[in-house]
Amino acid sequence: MSLQRLIFFVLSALFFIATSMWLKDELRPKWIEHQKKYYEEQAVKVEKEFLAATVAKDKELLGRRLTSLENPVYEIKQILLKGDYSWSKQQNGDKVDRCMTCHIDDEKLKSVHPSVKEFPFDIYGCTVCHGGIGRALNEEVAHEGMRYHKRQMELRVASAETMFEFWSELATLTPEESDPSLRLEMGDFKKYSITGDKAVYVGSQKCLKCHKGLTSPHVERWQRIKFKTFEHVKNAPDYIAGNEVYRKTCLKCHTTGYDETTGKYSEEGVTCEACHGAGEVFSYFMEIGKAPEGQKIAKVGTFGTPYNICGPCHHTRNHEMRLKFFQERGGSDEWFFPQHTTPYKTGFSEKGEIVVPMPKIQ
Secondary structure (H helix, E strand, C coil): CCHHHHHHHHHHHHHHHHHHHHHHHHHCCHHHHHHHHHHHHHHHHHHHHHHHCCCHHHHHHHHHHHHHHHCCCCCCCCEECCCCCCHHHCCCCCCEECHHHCCCCHHHHHHHCHHHCCCCHHHHCCHHHHCCCCCCCCHHHHCCCCCCCHHHHHCCCCCHHHHHHHHHHHHHHCHHHCCHHHHHHCCHHHHECCCCCECCCCCHHHHHHHHHHHCHHHHHHHHHCHHHHHHHHHHCHHHHHCCHHHHHHHHHHHEECCECCCCECCEECCCHHHHHCCCHHHHHHHHCCCHHHHHHHHHCCCCCCCCCCCCCCCCCCCCHHHHHHHHHHCCCCCCCCCHHHHHHCCCECCCCCECCCCCCCC
């Protein structure tokens, strides 16, 4: 065999092998194997439930589910992420997250993310925390630069800018940022730490250890007024008479770190973290000697920034349920108008006392 023929034969063989491998990946990509394994495991599980079922209706539903699992449709699953991604920014069209094409088992994902169960994966996807390339379907490419574990994510936080970039990404992907009708909840992304967990509230006592001396006028005023708002709420007749649902509407704004899902809160009253946000990250910077970095984060939301901390509570219609309560009972409006709003009342009695007629609900 001549040298030319040998070279041609080798190159042809290599081309044939490469083409075969390409066709195999195209016709039977690896992500199908992940889905196939998942559907097979689910089919075994449902079959056991089907055999154990005694109620005819349950057996029928399980039978249908088993049939669909035995004849699954293998497909690419993805989340279309919102945002201003385009060719002009050197990004290929809309950003997508296809991680769930392989990571198809929802229950398994929940079990390995126990502390981030409230994180809206259907809005933000996976790569916003873990990194990687969400559009890719090849495992090696998809996992490029990925942060697998919580510790790897936390090590990213070397400065305040890291948190701002993370929150900005969440803001870009959040529908509320572009829909004016939903803007009451703007800035909610600030409650997330870099891992997608809810940021931890450290408590005002930790803040006051240093800030009683550093910012004493501000702290003294806040302790005297805002820290004690919940004391007034607890003594209000409508709070005392109200049911659990009614009281929860008060807790949202008159406590710090209130969690609607559990009904628990960090502290009574409007304390430091009610405005400055959960102190987990910025207090960490303070403790390691990076006070300016911690200060940058602590100030976010307090000076008209997009991280709207004030808006959800300082909303004009938040006390409508209180107005209705006092109107129905025909009592004094003094409980409806909190003490700190007295200077803003406009009517005066003959004795010089401020009098405001009870507003009417239209």
